[in-house]
Structures are given as C-alpha cells and as structure tokens.
Amino acid sequence: MLSRNSHRAFVFLVVSLALFLLTFADASSHRAERDAALESNARLVAQLGLTDLCLFTEARYTRHPSQADLHSAFQDHPTGLEHFPSGALLPPPRALAASYENLDRKTKSAD
Amino acid sequence: MKTWIEKQKALIDFTLSSLARRKVKNLGMLLVYTLIVFLLASVMLFTHALRREAAEVLKNSPEVIVQRMVAGRHDLIPPGYLEKLGRIRGVQKKEGRLWGYYYDGVVKANYTLMAPSAEAPAAQKVADGKIVIGAAMARARGLATGNLISFRSYSGRLFSFTVADVLPHAAELISADLILMSEADYRAFFDIPAGYYTDIALSVANPQEVRNIAAKLAEALPDSRPILRDEVLRTYESIFNWREGIVLVLLAGSIFAFAIFAWEKASGLSAEEKREIGILKAIGWETGDVIKMKFWEGALISLTAFLLGYVAAYVHVFRFSSMLFEPVLKGWAVLYPRFELTPVVDGFQVATLFFFTVFPYTVATIVPIWRAAITDPDAVMRG
Incomplete structure (x- = not known):
C-alpha cells in the first residue's frame, strides 16, 4: 500500500490533518476542564476587587496597566525615558488617553 | 475520475522524487517554513487565549475605580472624600481600597500588598499578624502555610507575619505576587493613617449610567480620575492585539527574510x-501537467509546514505553557506567574493564518513555472 511516494505523502498529510483537527477537539474538552478554575478566578477578582492580570511585575504601570496614569512610564525624572523591557511589549492602554480626556471637563477656549 | 486520480498520483510521485533530488535544500526550506508558521501561530494562540482569559476574569472587577491625582501622580484619598462621593446619584456602594507595592530586597521582587475590604467574604478575610500570599511569591521565598516571614517597612520597622494560606496555583495569572493582610496591618506597615485610602471602588445601580456617573465625578471632584470597568476590559482587549507588541515586530524581520527566501526559491x-x-x-508533457506538478510541489511543502507548525504551536502554548515566550514576557521581573491558558482556537484566525502562509507560497511556485512552461522547450533548455 505504501510502496508509492504519493501514498506515503497522503498518509502523512492525513495524519497531520488529524492532529490539526485534534487540536480543536482538545481545545473544547480542555475548556470544559478549565471552566471551574476560570470561574473561581473570576470569583476571586470580584471578592478582592482586582483590576489587572499579574503578567509583568517589574514596574507598577506594567503590573497594573489599567490603573496607570499618563505619566507613570516616564516617572523617574523629567525627560527620563521608560526603560522596563515589558514596557516595550505592552502598549499604553488605548482607553487611557482617549476616554480619560472625554470624561474630563471640556475646555471652552483654546489652550 | 479514476484516471484523474491516477494521474495526480503519478504527478505527486514525480514531484516528490524531484524534491528528493535536492533533499538538503528542500528539507531546510521546510524546516524554516514550519518554524515561521510555528512562531506566528504561537503568538496568535497565546494572545487570543490571554485576551479571552482577561475578559472572562476581569468582567467582575469593580465597575468604577476613583483615583485622586496630585501633580499628575496617583495620590492617597484623604478623609472626607468618600462622603463627597455619596452625594452623586446612582452610586450604589462605595468602598475605599487599600493596596500598594512593596519591593523585597531579598529576592529583588515586587509584591502587590492588599487589604481585603471589610465587605469581602469571610474566606478572604485575613487576621492581624497573618498574610495570604500568591503562589509565585511563595515559590520565590520558599514559603508554605504556617511559615513566618519578616518585611522591613518603608519606615524602617520590621514586621513579622505568619503565612495563613497560599492562593491556589490556578489563580496565578491574577494573584502571583499578591500579599493579602488585614487593614490594621496594612495601615501600620505603610504608615497610612485611618481614613486614608489608595483609591475608591464604586458600584453603580444602573450599568447604563456608568459614563454619566464618571462625568459627574470629574465635575464634582476635579482632582479625581475615574477608571471604568469598560476601560479595564478594553485595555486588555488591546494589550496583546495581533499587530501590537515587540514579539511581532521582531518576528516581522524573520517573516520578511523568509518571504524573500521563499520568493527567491519559488519564483527564481x-x-x-x-x-x-x-x-x-520535449518528451511530451503538456504545459498544464508541468504547472500541476509544480502546484503539487508548492501545496505539499506549504501544507506540511502549516499543519506541523500549527500543531507544534498548539502544543507549545497549551501544553507547555508558552515556555519559549517566558523570557520575553518576564523582562526584569523576578516573579512570573506559571499559568495554563484555557485553549481557545478561533477558526477565523486559523483560516487567516492558513491563507497568509499557504496561499502565497503556492502561487509563488506556480507563476514562474507557468512562464517557463509556455515558452519553447528548446529555448528553455538552452537557457
């Protein structure tokens, strides 16, 4: 059966395709297992009033990006550039610059 | 139909033996191709799962957080501030939160210290002299329930705490560096007088009113900065966006290098x-047959690279906790959460990845062949 190259290639592709499809099945079965953990994490967030994921603990504006103010990345001294590696990975929250200003009072005259 | 299948089989046989004649070059090409798909798929699966995890977990975060700003910096909420908030209609519940950061010189790690609110359920209450710690922090300091640990506060005094509990490993993504302590301990440790808070969490009766309340807050307390839950969720929605982040910027270089390599290999x-x-x-193959043969070559290589790269990426992200990304994500941080992400596979994203990896290569293989195949065999052979 596997005497021809085309047959071997076909079997190889079928096996790879099966593995590919298996990732979808694995994702849905694993998701069911993880739901309980996700639920308990959501509960912990509600109970403690947490606001951020604990991904980068090196600087306060990367530990709690949603709580960071506009200046925190350049906090060290005037014109001091942001220097933490995860700062390069973590773009400044889009909501921060946009809606913070919207919520604030609108200036009537130009600055 | 049978003849057609037999013909394709013969073409594939011929293609494979033709590929085998330049084994090292083609295997190298397949390896690089697979690696590119693997990296792209890993970033895609990781960021997508992380975004979803953030949305699922943070949907329960406080509706509005009110910070006080002094000279552009976050400052403590003074006594009387909470009372002023009470007069804003629509605010159902308000509570001062106490949390801050502590740098532990012993392991050079930053911790987030927090005092659970008075209204937190009994399970989250911490007695005086005790702390509940996150799993990564326990790992970094080698702590277990019942152990004693001392921290030197910013006032220079030494405080000792008993570890009452370690938060579960499954919660590391939100609590790896947390230290929960009682309000009295927190105030004593950071020397914060009674009545002062870090910020205020508000509950709003009608979710439709959140924006109005935030606007009223900014009006009534000009030095306040309201942060809405929506903004928190949007922050995490955009944080690891597909186009954002240095991982992809770095990857872009290798993708372009591969694109040039593949184009060169496939088209030239x-x-x-x-x-x-x-x-x-010359021996009688038709132009169509030559093109079909080259189509199979492109399709076999790109399909193999896509399937192997994608499956490897899935295993890497969801079975090996994205271990290759750890050094990138860790930066200078000492504490890094060990977390398992809930697998989420977005069919549309996979289809996009498939289209952008398999399609261009297959097309790049066919076009120059078509050009060569329609010219006179004699001219082609003479070069």
Whole structure:
C-alpha cells in the first residue's frame, strides 16, 4: 500500500490533518476542564476587587496597566525615558488617553 | 475520475522524487517554513487565549475605580472624600481600597500588598499578624502555610507575619505576587493613617449610567480620575492585539527574510529546474501537467509546514505553557506567574493564518513555472 511516494505523502498529510483537527477537539474538552478554575478566578477578582492580570511585575504601570496614569512610564525624572523591557511589549492602554480626556471637563477656549 | 486520480498520483510521485533530488535544500526550506508558521501561530494562540482569559476574569472587577491625582501622580484619598462621593446619584456602594507595592530586597521582587475590604467574604478575610500570599511569591521565598516571614517597612520597622494560606496555583495569572493582610496591618506597615485610602471602588445601580456617573465625578471632584470597568476590559482587549507588541515586530524581520527566501526559491527558477521543464516538455508533457506538478510541489511543502507548525504551536502554548515566550514576557521581573491558558482556537484566525502562509507560497511556485512552461522547450533548455 505504501510502496508509492504519493501514498506515503497522503498518509502523512492525513495524519497531520488529524492532529490539526485534534487540536480543536482538545481545545473544547480542555475548556470544559478549565471552566471551574476560570470561574473561581473570576470569583476571586470580584471578592478582592482586582483590576489587572499579574503578567509583568517589574514596574507598577506594567503590573497594573489599567490603573496607570499618563505619566507613570516616564516617572523617574523629567525627560527620563521608560526603560522596563515589558514596557516595550505592552502598549499604553488605548482607553487611557482617549476616554480619560472625554470624561474630563471640556475646555471652552483654546489652550 | 479514476484516471484523474491516477494521474495526480503519478504527478505527486514525480514531484516528490524531484524534491528528493535536492533533499538538503528542500528539507531546510521546510524546516524554516514550519518554524515561521510555528512562531506566528504561537503568538496568535497565546494572545487570543490571554485576551479571552482577561475578559472572562476581569468582567467582575469593580465597575468604577476613583483615583485622586496630585501633580499628575496617583495620590492617597484623604478623609472626607468618600462622603463627597455619596452625594452623586446612582452610586450604589462605595468602598475605599487599600493596596500598594512593596519591593523585597531579598529576592529583588515586587509584591502587590492588599487589604481585603471589610465587605469581602469571610474566606478572604485575613487576621492581624497573618498574610495570604500568591503562589509565585511563595515559590520565590520558599514559603508554605504556617511559615513566618519578616518585611522591613518603608519606615524602617520590621514586621513579622505568619503565612495563613497560599492562593491556589490556578489563580496565578491574577494573584502571583499578591500579599493579602488585614487593614490594621496594612495601615501600620505603610504608615497610612485611618481614613486614608489608595483609591475608591464604586458600584453603580444602573450599568447604563456608568459614563454619566464618571462625568459627574470629574465635575464634582476635579482632582479625581475615574477608571471604568469598560476601560479595564478594553485595555486588555488591546494589550496583546495581533499587530501590537515587540514579539511581532521582531518576528516581522524573520517573516520578511523568509518571504524573500521563499520568493527567491519559488519564483527564481534555477538553471537545473529550467532544464528539467524543457526536457519534460520535449518528451511530451503538456504545459498544464508541468504547472500541476509544480502546484503539487508548492501545496505539499506549504501544507506540511502549516499543519506541523500549527500543531507544534498548539502544543507549545497549551501544553507547555508558552515556555519559549517566558523570557520575553518576564523582562526584569523576578516573579512570573506559571499559568495554563484555557485553549481557545478561533477558526477565523486559523483560516487567516492558513491563507497568509499557504496561499502565497503556492502561487509563488506556480507563476514562474507557468512562464517557463509556455515558452519553447528548446529555448528553455538552452537557457
């Protein structure tokens, strides 16, 4: 059966395709297992009033990006550039610059 | 139909033996191709799962957080501030939160210290002199329930705490560096007088009113900065966006390098390949057959690279906790959460990845062959 190259290639592709499809099945079965953990994490967030994921603990504006103010990345001294590696990975929250200003009072005259 | 299948099989046989003649070059090409798909798929699966995890977990975060700003910096909420908030209609519940950061010189790690609110359930209450710690922090300091640990506060005094509990490993993504302590301990440790808070969490009766309340807050307390839950969720929605982050910027270089390599390999026909086409045509192959043969070559290579790269990426992200990304994400941080992400596979994203990896290569293989195949065999062979 596997005497021809085309047959071997076909079997190889079928096996790879099966593995590919298996990732979808694995994702849905694993998701069911993880739901309980996700639920308990959501509960912990509600109970403690947490606001951020604990991904980068090196600087306060990367530990709690949603709580960071506009200046925190350049906090060290005037014109001091942001220097933490995860700062390069973590773009400044889009909501921060946009809606913070919207919520604030609108200036009537130009600055 | 049977004849058609037999013909394709023969073409594939021929293609594979033709590929085998340049084994090292083609295997190298397949390896690089697979690696590119693997990296792209890993970033895609990781960021997508992380975004979803953030949305699921943070949907329960406080509706509005009110910070006080002094000279552009976050400052403590003074006594009386909470009372002023109470007069804003629509605010259902308000509570001062106490949390801050502590740098532990012993392991050079930053911790987030927090005092659970008075209204937190009994399970989250911490007695005086005790702390509940996150799993990564326990790992970094080698702590277990019942152990004693001392921290030197910013006032220079030494405080000792008993570890009452360690938060579960499954919660590391939100609590890896947390230290929960009682309000009295927190105030004593950071020297914060009664009545002062870090910020205020508000509950709003009608979710539709959140924006109005935030606007009223900014009006009534000009030095306040309201942060809405929506903004928190949007922050995490955009944080690891597909186009954002240095991982992809760095990856872009290797993707372009591969694109040039693949284009060069697939489109620029070598003299040997040209001669092969000439011979095939001379012995009676039709232009269509030559194109079909090259189509199979492109399709087999790109399909294999896509399937292997994608499956490897899935295993890497969801079975090995994205271990290759750890050094990138860790930065200078000492504490890094060990977390398992809930697998989420977005069919549309997979289809996009498939389209952008398999399609261009297959097309790049066919076009130059078509050009060579429609010319006279004699001219092709003479080069």
